[in-house]
Amino acid sequence: xxxxxxxxxxxxxAISIVLCLLALFVGFIFAAVTPYHGESDPRTxxxxxxxxxxxxxxxxxLNFVEPDGALHALGETKDAGxxxxxxxxxxxxxxMLALREQALTGGDVWSSENGFLSMxxxxxxxILYSDGSRISPADACMITKPSLLFIAVGSDGLASVTxxxxxxxYEALIRGIQAVSPDTKIVCCSVAPVGVNYASLDGLTxxxxxxxxxxxxxxxxxxxVYYADTASVLRSGIDLNPKYAASNxxxxxTAGLQAVLGYLRSHAVGG
Numbered sequence: 001x002x003x004x005x006x007x008x009x010x011x012x013x014a015i016s017i018v019l020c021l022l023a024l025f026v027g028f029i030f031a032a033v034t035p036y037h038g039e040s041d042p043r044t045x046x047x048x049x050x051x052x053x054x055x056x057x058x059x060x061x062l063n064f065v066e067p068d069g070a071l072h073a074l075g076e077t078k079d080a081g082x083x084x085x086x087x088x089x090x091x092x093x094x095x096m097l098a099l100r101e102q103a104l105t106g107g108d109v110w111s112s113e114n115g116f117l118s119m120x121x122x123x124x125x126x127i128l129y130s131d132g133s134r135i136s137p138a139d140a141c142m143i144t145k146p147s148l149l150f151i152a153v154g155s156d157g158l159a160s161v162t163x164x165x166x167x168x169x170y171e172a173l174i175r176g177i178q179a180v181s182p183d184t185k186i187v188c189c190s191v192a193p194v195g196v197n198y199a200s201l202d203g204l205t206x207x208x209x210x211x212x213x214x215x216x217x218x219x220x221x222x223x224x225v226y227y228a229d230t231a232s233v234l235r236s237g238i239d240l241n242p243k244y245a246a247s248n249x250x251x252x253x254t255a256g257l258q259a260v261l262g263y264l265r266s267h268a269v270g271g
Contacts, residue, residue, distance in 0.1 A: 067224035071217055074187065074228045080268035082106060085261060089146040091127070091137055093117040093156040095192050095251050096260065104257055110140055118157030122169035137173060142180035148269060149177065149184050152230070152260075154191040154212045155250070159203035163215060170219045178223070185269050188220050189260075190231040195249030196239040204250065206239050228267055230260045 086106030090099055097115035099105055110127040111117060113134070117125055126134040129143075141149065151173075154166075161169075174186060190213040193206040213231060220227040234244050234256060244256030252260070 067222055069221065071221045072224070072226050074226055074267040074269065076266055077268045078266070080265045082265075084148075084265060084268055088148040088150060089141075089144065090150045090152065092150075092152040093154070095155045096152050096257060098246075098252065098254065099257055102254065102257070104254070104261060108144070108146075110137065116156050117153055119154060119161045119166055119169065120157040122173055125173075136176075138176035138180055141177045141184060145181050146184050148187065150187045150189060150228075150264065152189040154216060155194075155204060155209065157202070158191070158208050158212055159205075163211075166212065166215050167219055167222075170216065171223055174219065174223045174225060186223075186225040187228050187264075187269060188216050188225055190216060190227075190229045192231050192234055192252065193238060193240045195242060195245045198240075198249035200248070200250065210238070226269060228264060230263050233259045233263045 088107055090109045092111050094115045097111055100109035113128045127137055129135050129140055191209040193209050234240055244252055246253045
């Protein structure tokens with residue numbers, strides 16, 4: 001009986017040793033084939049450190065685009081190419097959220113975690129940054145310093161916001177970005193229409209989207225940023241073309257997003 005127990009104990013020890021050696025071997029192989037890139041950055045950006053770096057900048061001496069009372073609408077140009085979009089950043093609400101989900105631009109796409117950016121709450125927007133942290137659009141621009149930023153917002157919460165609040169909130173968003181990233185060129189896109197069969201509790205209509213586009217144009221005139229009439233390629237009549245609409249008749253499908261991206265490439269800044 002004693003010999004049998006002793007043999008069982010030896011067998012358990014032998015199995016344990018084999019498993020440990022196997023684990024060490026797997027760990028060695030993993031370490032051998034995994035490149036080391038140094039210490040990783042903290043998940044949450046150190047915003048205070050970035051602000052300190054910018055503290056010595058003389059904001060008054062920076063070359064802002066001075067508003068001249070005119071709307072600087074982007075005209076047709078030659079195709080700027082895929083690199084034009086991949087080097088740019090998009091700030092978008094739910095209408096164009098699939099840009100982020102499908103990685104169609106090749107560059108950064110900023111929105112909230114669920115893709116909803118209500119115009120009622122524009123002062124408190126938090127976007128999902130590339131490292132997984134949640135920060136304001138201005139703070140994201142302060143860190144990234146994008147050369148070109150496309151802003152495609154205005155649909156979410158539109159039915160619940162007044163003209164004054166829409167314009168003042170949108171202008172504050174732009175001026176906040178300009179203050180921390182003055183070299184960023186900003187392009188504001190028109191507000192996309194909805195499909196003729198769109199019905200939702202948010203109360204959004206195509207006529208509201210058209211009115212909001214006029215407000216966006218006013219914001220562009222007041223702040224001196226560029227305007228892109230991206231909605232013009234999405235319409236069938238006055239409503240959203242069915243071939244560009246997702247199942248909810250509000251958000252854009254892949255074809256709709258590609259139509260917008262094609263418009264932006266052929267209406268390039270400085271093109």
